[in-house]
Amino acid sequence: MEKKEHKDCMSVLVPVRDTLDVIGGKWKLLILISVWEGNKYFREIERSIPKLSTKVLAKELKDLEANKLISRKVIDDYPVRIEYTVTKHTKTLQNVIETLRDWGMNHRKKILGK
Numbered sequence: 001m002e003k004k005e006h007k008d009c010m011s012v013l014v015p016v017r018d019t020l021d022v023i024g025g026k027w028k029l030l031i032l033i034s035v036w037e038g039n040k041y042f043r044e045i046e047r048s049i050p051k052l053s054t055k056v057l058a059k060e061l062k063d064l065e066a067n068k069l070i071s072r073k074v075i076d077d078y079p080v081r082i083e084y085t086v087t088k089h090t091k092t093l094q095n096v097i098e099t100l101r102d103w104g105m106n107h108r109k110k111i112l113g114k
Helices: 008-023 028-036 042-048 054-066 088-112
Strands: 068-075 081-086
Touching: 008 028, 028 042, 028 054, 028 068, 028 081, 028 088, 042 054, 042 081, 054 068
Parallel strands: none
Antiparallel strands: 068 081
């Protein structure tokens, strides 16, 4: 295999790093999937993901909203509720998420032999 030039390597590394900055970490993709699957309220999202703390969920939702992957809507009712939905921009991650799911299933089979 031919060694790549530094500029060629950077042309791959920079966009991958940018992507990981937005969706990387332990919780972001899981939160997106939860909301995508219909969990619209904070407590629903929190309950749908085992071991996710309230503090971490609040931070991650803010990050996802800042990156236009989650939309936050205040519902003026009693009590006031906050509804989270995925944005159109989130739909561009569908193939990525499906590929990660498939890879994870195949990797689990390979490692566990099942």
